[in-house]
Amino acid sequence: MQHDDTLSPATLAAQGLGTIPMPHRDIVPPIHMATTFERAEDGSLPGGRIYARDASPAYDPAEALLCRLEGGAAAALFASGMAAASAVLLALKPGARVVAPHDMYWSLRNWMIGFAANWQITLDFYADAEELAALLQRPADLVWAETPANPTWEILDIARAAELAHAAGARLVVDSTVPTPVFTRPLALGADVVMHSATKYLNGHSDVIAGVLVTRAEDDLWARIKTARAAGGAVLGPFEAWLLNRGLRTLFPRVRTAAASALCIAQHFEHHPALLAVRYPGLPSHPGHDIACRQMDGGFGAMLSMRVKGGEAAARRVAGAVRIFRRATSLGSVESLIEHRGPIEGPGTRCPLDLLRLSVGIEDTADLIADLEQALQKANER
Numbered sequence: 001m002q003h004d005d006t007l008s009p010a011t012l013a014a015q016g017l018g019t020i021p022m023p024h025r026d027i028v029p030p031i032h033m034a035t036t037f038e039r040a041e042d043g044s045l046p047g048g049r050i051y052a053r054d055a056s057p058a059y060d061p062a063e064a065l066l067c068r069l070e071g072g073a074a075a076a077l078f079a080s081g082m083a084a085a086s087a088v089l090l091a092l093k094p095g096a097r098v099v100a101p102h103d104m105y106w107s108l109r110n111w112m113i114g115f116a117a118n119w120q121i122t123l124d125f126y127a128d129a130e131e132l133a134a135l136l137q138r139p140a141d142l143v144w145a146e147t148p149a150n151p152t153w154e155i156l157d158i159a160r161a162a163e164l165a166h167a168a169g170a171r172l173v174v175d176s177t178v179p180t181p182v183f184t185r186p187l188a189l190g191a192d193v194v195m196h197s198a199t200k201y202l203n204g205h206s207d208v209i210a211g212v213l214v215t216r217a218e219d220d221l222w223a224r225i226k227t228a229r230a231a232g233g234a235v236l237g238p239f240e241a242w243l244l245n246r247g248l249r250t251l252f253p254r255v256r257t258a259a260a261s262a263l264c265i266a267q268h269f270e271h272h273p274a275l276l277a278v279r280y281p282g283l284p285s286h287p288g289h290d291i292a293c294r295q296m297d298g299g300f301g302a303m304l305s306m307r308v309k310g311g312e313a314a315a316r317r318v319a320g321a322v323r324i325f326r327r328a329t330s331l332g333s334v335e336s337l338i339e340h341r342g343p344i345e346g347p348g349t350r351c352p353l354d355l356l357r358l359s360v361g362i363e364d365t366a367d368l369i370a371d372l373e374q375a376l377q378k379a380n381e382r
Protein backbone atom coordinates (compact mmCIF):
# COMPACT_ATOMS: atom_id res chain seq x y z
CA MET A 1 0.00 0.00 0.00
CA GLN A 2 1.21 3.51 -0.76
CA HIS A 3 1.50 6.24 1.85
CA ASP A 4 -1.27 8.83 1.91
CA ASP A 5 -1.18 12.53 1.08
CA THR A 6 -0.99 13.72 4.65
CA LEU A 7 2.67 12.74 5.04
CA SER A 8 5.38 15.29 4.48
CA PRO A 9 7.29 15.29 1.17
CA ALA A 10 10.49 14.32 3.02
CA THR A 11 8.82 11.17 4.32
CA LEU A 12 7.39 10.31 0.90
CA ALA A 13 10.82 10.74 -0.69
CA ALA A 14 12.66 8.70 1.97
CA GLN A 15 10.34 5.74 1.38
CA GLY A 16 9.68 6.15 -2.33
CA LEU A 17 5.98 6.93 -1.61
CA GLY A 18 5.89 3.81 0.55
CA THR A 19 5.41 1.52 -2.43
CA ILE A 20 6.18 -2.12 -1.57
CA PRO A 21 6.24 -4.32 -4.70
CA MET A 22 4.63 -7.77 -4.65
CA PRO A 23 5.24 -10.66 -4.31
CA HIS A 24 8.57 -10.26 -2.46
CA ARG A 25 7.62 -7.08 -0.61
CA ASP A 26 10.95 -5.49 -1.59
CA ILE A 27 11.87 -2.41 0.45
CA VAL A 28 13.35 -0.89 -2.71
CA PRO A 29 11.99 -1.35 -6.24
CA PRO A 30 13.54 -3.97 -8.54
CA ILE A 31 15.21 -2.98 -11.82
CA HIS A 32 12.83 -3.53 -14.73
CA MET A 33 14.88 -4.46 -17.80
CA ALA A 34 12.14 -5.60 -20.23
CA THR A 35 11.93 -3.69 -23.50
CA THR A 36 8.72 -5.36 -24.70
CA PHE A 37 5.53 -6.74 -23.12
CA GLU A 38 3.30 -9.69 -24.00
CA ARG A 39 -0.09 -9.38 -25.61
CA ALA A 40 -3.01 -11.59 -24.55
CA GLU A 41 -4.58 -14.11 -26.99
CA ASP A 42 -7.11 -11.50 -28.10
CA GLY A 43 -4.31 -9.04 -28.86
CA SER A 44 -4.99 -6.82 -25.86
CA LEU A 45 -2.26 -5.63 -23.49
CA PRO A 46 -3.07 -6.87 -19.97
CA GLY A 47 0.14 -5.28 -18.66
CA GLY A 48 -0.87 -1.92 -20.14
CA ARG A 49 2.38 -1.42 -22.06
CA ILE A 50 3.61 -2.10 -25.56
CA TYR A 51 7.26 -1.12 -25.72
CA ALA A 52 9.73 0.45 -23.29
CA ARG A 53 10.55 3.46 -25.49
CA ASP A 54 6.96 4.69 -24.92
CA ALA A 55 6.76 3.89 -21.21
CA SER A 56 8.99 1.60 -19.19
CA PRO A 57 8.03 0.25 -15.75
CA ALA A 58 11.60 1.19 -14.84
CA TYR A 59 10.46 4.84 -14.80
CA ASP A 60 7.38 4.39 -12.63
CA PRO A 61 8.85 4.86 -9.14
CA ALA A 62 10.82 8.05 -9.92
CA GLU A 63 8.06 9.51 -12.12
CA ALA A 64 5.41 8.85 -9.45
CA LEU A 65 7.52 10.38 -6.68
CA LEU A 66 8.55 13.46 -8.69
CA CYS A 67 4.95 13.97 -9.80
CA ARG A 68 3.89 13.97 -6.15
CA LEU A 69 6.74 16.20 -4.94
CA GLU A 70 5.97 18.79 -7.63
CA GLY A 71 2.19 18.49 -7.22
CA GLY A 72 1.67 17.65 -10.91
CA ALA A 73 -0.67 15.47 -12.97
CA ALA A 74 2.07 13.48 -14.73
CA ALA A 75 5.85 13.21 -14.99
CA ALA A 76 8.20 11.95 -17.68
CA LEU A 77 11.85 10.96 -17.27
CA PHE A 78 14.32 11.75 -20.04
CA ALA A 79 17.86 10.68 -20.86
CA SER A 80 19.17 14.11 -19.75
CA GLY A 81 18.03 17.53 -18.66
CA MET A 82 18.73 18.75 -22.19
CA ALA A 83 16.52 15.99 -23.64
CA ALA A 84 13.71 17.05 -21.30
CA ALA A 85 14.10 20.74 -22.18
CA SER A 86 14.41 20.17 -25.90
CA ALA A 87 11.27 17.95 -25.87
CA VAL A 88 9.30 21.04 -24.76
CA LEU A 89 10.66 23.07 -27.67
CA LEU A 90 10.10 20.18 -30.10
CA ALA A 91 6.46 20.11 -28.99
CA LEU A 92 5.95 23.65 -30.37
CA LYS A 93 4.56 24.31 -33.83
CA PRO A 94 6.40 26.25 -36.55
CA GLY A 95 5.73 29.98 -36.21
CA ALA A 96 5.52 29.77 -32.43
CA ARG A 97 6.89 32.55 -30.25
CA VAL A 98 9.16 31.75 -27.29
CA VAL A 99 10.27 34.18 -24.62
CA ALA A 100 13.33 33.11 -22.59
CA PRO A 101 15.71 34.66 -20.04
CA HIS A 102 19.12 36.12 -20.87
CA ASP A 103 20.51 34.43 -17.78
CA MET A 104 19.84 30.71 -17.89
CA TYR A 105 21.66 27.41 -18.34
CA TRP A 106 24.15 28.30 -21.06
CA SER A 107 24.04 25.16 -23.23
CA LEU A 108 20.25 25.24 -23.37
CA ARG A 109 20.21 28.92 -24.32
CA ASN A 110 22.71 28.30 -27.12
CA TRP A 111 20.75 25.32 -28.43
CA MET A 112 17.49 27.30 -28.30
CA ILE A 113 18.96 30.08 -30.44
CA GLY A 114 20.00 27.69 -33.20
CA PHE A 115 16.79 25.68 -32.98
CA ALA A 116 14.59 28.78 -33.19
CA ALA A 117 16.48 30.08 -36.22
CA ASN A 118 16.12 26.76 -38.06
CA TRP A 119 12.48 26.08 -37.16
CA GLN A 120 10.81 29.46 -37.82
CA ILE A 121 10.36 30.05 -34.12
CA THR A 122 10.55 33.62 -32.83
CA LEU A 123 12.78 33.85 -29.76
CA ASP A 124 12.94 36.96 -27.56
CA PHE A 125 15.03 37.34 -24.41
CA TYR A 126 14.19 39.12 -21.16
CA ALA A 127 16.51 40.30 -18.38
CA ASP A 128 13.91 40.72 -15.62
CA ALA A 129 10.18 40.71 -14.87
CA GLU A 130 9.70 44.21 -16.33
CA GLU A 131 11.21 43.19 -19.66
CA LEU A 132 9.16 40.00 -19.58
CA ALA A 133 5.98 42.05 -19.07
CA ALA A 134 6.91 44.31 -22.00
CA LEU A 135 7.61 41.34 -24.31
CA LEU A 136 4.31 39.73 -23.32
CA GLN A 137 2.31 42.70 -24.56
CA ARG A 138 2.27 40.61 -27.73
CA PRO A 139 0.96 37.01 -27.84
CA ALA A 140 3.43 34.19 -27.18
CA ASP A 141 3.30 30.41 -26.98
CA LEU A 142 5.98 29.56 -24.44
CA VAL A 143 7.73 31.40 -21.64
CA TRP A 144 10.89 29.75 -20.36
CA ALA A 145 12.11 30.60 -16.86
CA GLU A 146 14.92 29.55 -14.56
CA THR A 147 15.04 30.65 -10.92
CA PRO A 148 17.48 30.99 -9.20
CA ALA A 149 19.21 31.37 -12.60
CA ASN A 150 22.76 30.44 -13.60
CA PRO A 151 25.25 31.87 -12.80
CA THR A 152 24.30 34.88 -10.65
CA TRP A 153 21.18 33.25 -9.13
CA GLU A 154 18.79 35.93 -10.38
CA ILE A 155 15.29 35.39 -8.97
CA LEU A 156 12.11 35.53 -11.05
CA ASP A 157 8.70 35.88 -9.42
CA ILE A 158 7.06 32.70 -10.74
CA ALA A 159 3.49 33.70 -9.81
CA ARG A 160 3.86 37.00 -11.66
CA ALA A 161 5.52 35.33 -14.67
CA ALA A 162 2.65 32.81 -14.81
CA GLU A 163 0.04 35.58 -14.82
CA LEU A 164 1.88 37.46 -17.57
CA ALA A 165 2.40 34.29 -19.63
CA HIS A 166 -1.22 33.19 -19.36
CA ALA A 167 -2.52 36.66 -20.25
CA ALA A 168 -0.39 36.47 -23.44
CA GLY A 169 -1.71 32.98 -24.27
CA ALA A 170 1.58 31.27 -23.37
CA ARG A 171 2.51 28.32 -21.16
CA LEU A 172 5.13 28.88 -18.48
CA VAL A 173 7.89 26.27 -18.17
CA VAL A 174 10.27 26.59 -15.20
CA ASP A 175 13.72 25.01 -15.04
CA SER A 176 13.72 24.23 -11.32
CA THR A 177 16.99 22.27 -11.24
CA VAL A 178 18.64 24.59 -8.72
CA PRO A 179 15.92 25.00 -6.04
CA THR A 180 14.56 21.43 -6.37
CA PRO A 181 11.07 20.59 -5.04
CA VAL A 182 12.58 20.83 -1.56
CA PHE A 183 12.55 24.65 -1.78
CA THR A 184 10.24 25.65 -4.67
CA ARG A 185 7.09 24.19 -6.22
CA PRO A 186 6.54 26.12 -9.45
CA LEU A 187 3.27 24.37 -10.38
CA ALA A 188 1.65 25.59 -7.15
CA LEU A 189 2.75 29.12 -8.12
CA GLY A 190 1.06 28.90 -11.54
CA ALA A 191 3.68 27.34 -13.84
CA ASP A 192 2.44 24.79 -16.39
CA VAL A 193 5.47 22.52 -16.63
CA VAL A 194 8.51 22.04 -14.37
CA MET A 195 11.81 20.82 -15.79
CA HIS A 196 14.80 19.40 -13.91
CA SER A 197 18.20 18.23 -14.86
CA ALA A 198 17.90 15.14 -12.64
CA THR A 199 21.66 14.80 -13.14
CA LYS A 200 21.99 17.40 -10.39
CA TYR A 201 20.29 17.36 -6.97
CA LEU A 202 17.58 14.80 -7.76
CA ASN A 203 20.16 12.07 -8.30
CA GLY A 204 22.82 13.93 -6.36
CA HIS A 205 25.80 11.61 -6.73
CA SER A 206 27.48 12.62 -10.02
CA ASP A 207 26.77 9.20 -11.53
CA VAL A 208 23.61 9.56 -13.66
CA ILE A 209 22.68 11.88 -16.54
CA ALA A 210 18.90 12.26 -16.51
CA GLY A 211 16.08 14.78 -16.87
CA VAL A 212 12.43 15.07 -15.95
CA LEU A 213 9.37 17.11 -16.84
CA VAL A 214 6.32 17.37 -14.59
CA THR A 215 3.09 18.84 -15.97
CA ARG A 216 0.18 20.49 -14.20
CA ALA A 217 -2.33 19.04 -16.69
CA GLU A 218 -2.29 16.19 -19.17
CA ASP A 219 -3.16 18.56 -22.01
CA ASP A 220 -2.29 18.88 -25.71
CA LEU A 221 1.21 20.23 -24.95
CA TRP A 222 1.90 17.25 -22.70
CA ALA A 223 0.70 14.82 -25.37
CA ARG A 224 3.14 16.38 -27.87
CA ILE A 225 5.94 16.26 -25.28
CA LYS A 226 5.30 12.54 -24.69
CA THR A 227 5.38 11.99 -28.45
CA ALA A 228 8.67 13.91 -28.65
CA ARG A 229 10.11 11.55 -26.02
CA ALA A 230 8.84 8.31 -27.57
CA ALA A 231 9.62 9.32 -31.17
CA GLY A 232 12.81 11.24 -30.45
CA GLY A 233 13.89 8.20 -28.47
CA ALA A 234 15.83 10.15 -25.85
CA VAL A 235 14.89 7.71 -23.09
CA LEU A 236 16.65 6.80 -19.88
CA GLY A 237 18.08 3.31 -19.31
CA PRO A 238 16.52 1.15 -16.56
CA PHE A 239 19.65 1.12 -14.42
CA GLU A 240 19.98 4.92 -14.60
CA ALA A 241 16.31 5.22 -13.63
CA TRP A 242 16.95 2.92 -10.68
CA LEU A 243 19.99 4.94 -9.55
CA LEU A 244 17.97 8.15 -9.83
CA ASN A 245 15.29 6.57 -7.70
CA ARG A 246 17.89 5.65 -5.11
CA GLY A 247 19.28 9.18 -5.08
CA LEU A 248 15.78 10.61 -4.58
CA ARG A 249 15.43 8.80 -1.25
CA THR A 250 18.01 11.13 0.32
CA LEU A 251 16.95 14.27 -1.60
CA PHE A 252 15.67 16.20 1.40
CA PRO A 253 18.57 15.70 3.85
CA ARG A 254 21.15 16.21 1.08
CA VAL A 255 19.62 19.41 -0.23
CA ARG A 256 18.81 20.85 3.21
CA THR A 257 22.33 20.17 4.50
CA ALA A 258 23.96 21.68 1.41
CA ALA A 259 21.71 24.77 1.47
CA ALA A 260 22.34 25.42 5.17
CA SER A 261 26.06 25.19 4.48
CA ALA A 262 25.78 27.49 1.43
CA LEU A 263 24.04 30.14 3.55
CA CYS A 264 26.86 29.99 6.15
CA ILE A 265 29.50 30.24 3.42
CA ALA A 266 27.72 33.18 1.74
CA GLN A 267 27.42 35.04 5.06
CA HIS A 268 31.02 34.30 5.99
CA PHE A 269 32.48 35.60 2.72
CA GLU A 270 30.04 38.44 1.95
CA HIS A 271 32.41 41.23 3.07
CA HIS A 272 35.71 39.39 2.47
CA PRO A 273 38.49 41.83 1.45
CA ALA A 274 39.56 39.61 -1.50
CA LEU A 275 36.06 39.58 -3.01
CA LEU A 276 34.02 42.13 -4.96
CA ALA A 277 30.71 40.43 -4.25
CA VAL A 278 29.00 37.24 -3.13
CA ARG A 279 25.83 36.37 -5.00
CA TYR A 280 23.39 34.19 -3.08
CA PRO A 281 19.58 34.64 -2.91
CA GLY A 282 19.66 34.02 0.85
CA LEU A 283 21.65 37.23 1.45
CA PRO A 284 19.56 40.40 1.96
CA SER A 285 22.03 42.15 -0.41
CA HIS A 286 20.85 39.94 -3.31
CA PRO A 287 18.42 41.89 -5.55
CA GLY A 288 15.98 38.96 -5.60
CA HIS A 289 16.08 38.29 -1.85
CA ASP A 290 12.55 39.51 -1.03
CA ILE A 291 10.95 37.46 -3.81
CA ALA A 292 13.10 34.48 -2.85
CA CYS A 293 11.82 34.76 0.74
CA ARG A 294 8.25 34.61 -0.56
CA GLN A 295 8.62 31.89 -3.18
CA MET A 296 11.31 29.62 -1.73
CA ASP A 297 10.25 27.60 1.25
CA GLY A 298 12.79 26.55 3.89
CA GLY A 299 16.03 27.54 2.12
CA PHE A 300 17.65 29.34 -0.79
CA GLY A 301 19.45 26.48 -2.48
CA ALA A 302 23.10 25.47 -2.39
CA MET A 303 24.47 27.44 -5.37
CA LEU A 304 26.37 30.68 -4.95
CA SER A 305 28.86 32.77 -6.87
CA MET A 306 31.81 34.90 -5.81
CA ARG A 307 33.36 37.72 -7.80
CA VAL A 308 37.06 37.89 -7.04
CA LYS A 309 39.04 41.15 -6.86
CA GLY A 310 41.76 41.18 -9.51
CA GLY A 311 39.72 39.96 -12.46
CA GLU A 312 39.92 36.80 -14.52
CA ALA A 313 43.51 35.90 -13.54
CA ALA A 314 42.73 36.17 -9.82
CA ALA A 315 39.62 34.02 -10.21
CA ARG A 316 41.70 31.40 -12.02
CA ARG A 317 44.28 31.43 -9.22
CA VAL A 318 41.63 30.95 -6.52
CA ALA A 319 40.05 28.03 -8.41
CA GLY A 320 43.54 26.59 -8.80
CA ALA A 321 44.28 26.81 -5.08
CA VAL A 322 41.30 24.97 -3.55
CA ARG A 323 41.94 21.57 -1.98
CA ILE A 324 38.51 20.35 -0.87
CA PHE A 325 36.22 21.91 -3.47
CA ARG A 326 36.65 19.86 -6.66
CA ARG A 327 37.38 21.79 -9.87
CA ALA A 328 34.60 20.51 -12.12
CA THR A 329 31.52 21.63 -13.99
CA SER A 330 27.98 20.59 -12.99
CA LEU A 331 26.24 21.06 -9.65
CA GLY A 332 24.01 19.43 -7.09
CA SER A 333 26.26 16.60 -5.99
CA VAL A 334 27.28 15.59 -2.46
CA GLU A 335 30.83 16.76 -3.19
CA SER A 336 31.37 20.53 -3.46
CA LEU A 337 32.36 21.82 -6.90
CA ILE A 338 34.00 25.04 -8.04
CA GLU A 339 34.05 26.41 -11.56
CA HIS A 340 35.63 29.49 -13.10
CA ARG A 341 32.50 29.90 -15.18
CA GLY A 342 33.04 32.66 -17.77
CA PRO A 343 35.74 30.88 -19.83
CA ILE A 344 33.56 27.72 -19.85
CA GLU A 345 30.63 29.58 -21.39
CA GLY A 346 32.96 31.17 -23.95
CA PRO A 347 32.22 33.88 -26.55
CA GLY A 348 29.04 35.88 -25.96
CA THR A 349 28.84 35.01 -22.27
CA ARG A 350 27.19 37.50 -19.92
CA CYS A 351 29.01 35.89 -17.01
CA PRO A 352 31.60 38.21 -15.39
CA LEU A 353 35.09 36.80 -15.99
CA ASP A 354 36.01 37.19 -12.31
CA LEU A 355 33.12 34.93 -11.23
CA LEU A 356 33.56 31.60 -9.47
CA ARG A 357 30.50 29.36 -9.35
CA LEU A 358 30.23 27.18 -6.25
CA SER A 359 28.02 24.15 -5.84
CA VAL A 360 28.06 23.44 -2.12
CA GLY A 361 27.91 19.78 -1.17
CA ILE A 362 27.44 18.04 2.15
CA GLU A 363 30.99 18.17 3.54
CA ASP A 364 31.59 19.86 6.90
CA THR A 365 30.89 23.60 6.55
CA ALA A 366 33.97 24.64 8.53
CA ASP A 367 36.21 22.58 6.20
CA LEU A 368 34.68 24.28 3.15
CA ILE A 369 35.10 27.77 4.63
CA ALA A 370 38.72 27.03 5.61
CA ASP A 371 39.40 25.75 2.09
CA LEU A 372 38.09 28.93 0.45
CA GLU A 373 39.94 31.11 2.97
CA GLN A 374 43.27 29.43 2.23
CA ALA A 375 42.63 29.57 -1.53
CA LEU A 376 41.83 33.30 -1.44
CA GLN A 377 44.91 33.95 0.67
CA LYS A 378 47.18 31.86 -1.55
CA ALA A 379 45.86 33.55 -4.68
CA ASN A 380 46.65 36.97 -3.18
CA GLU A 381 50.19 36.12 -2.08
CA ARG A 382 51.60 36.24 -5.60
Ligand SMILES: *Cc1c(COP(=O)(O)O)cnc(C)c1O
Nearest residue numbers: 080081082105175177197199210
Ligand atom coordinates in the same frame (compact mmCIF):
# COMPACT_ATOMS: atom_id res chain seq x y z
C1 LIG B 1 22.71 20.76 -15.97
C2 LIG B 1 21.56 21.66 -16.24
C3 LIG B 1 20.76 21.47 -17.38
C4 LIG B 1 21.05 20.39 -18.41
O1 LIG B 1 20.89 19.13 -17.86
P1 LIG B 1 21.73 17.82 -18.34
O2 LIG B 1 21.22 16.76 -17.42
O3 LIG B 1 23.17 18.13 -18.16
O4 LIG B 1 21.38 17.58 -19.76
C5 LIG B 1 19.68 22.33 -17.55
N1 LIG B 1 19.41 23.31 -16.67
C6 LIG B 1 20.16 23.51 -15.56
C7 LIG B 1 19.82 24.62 -14.63
C8 LIG B 1 21.27 22.70 -15.32
O5 LIG B 1 22.03 22.91 -14.23
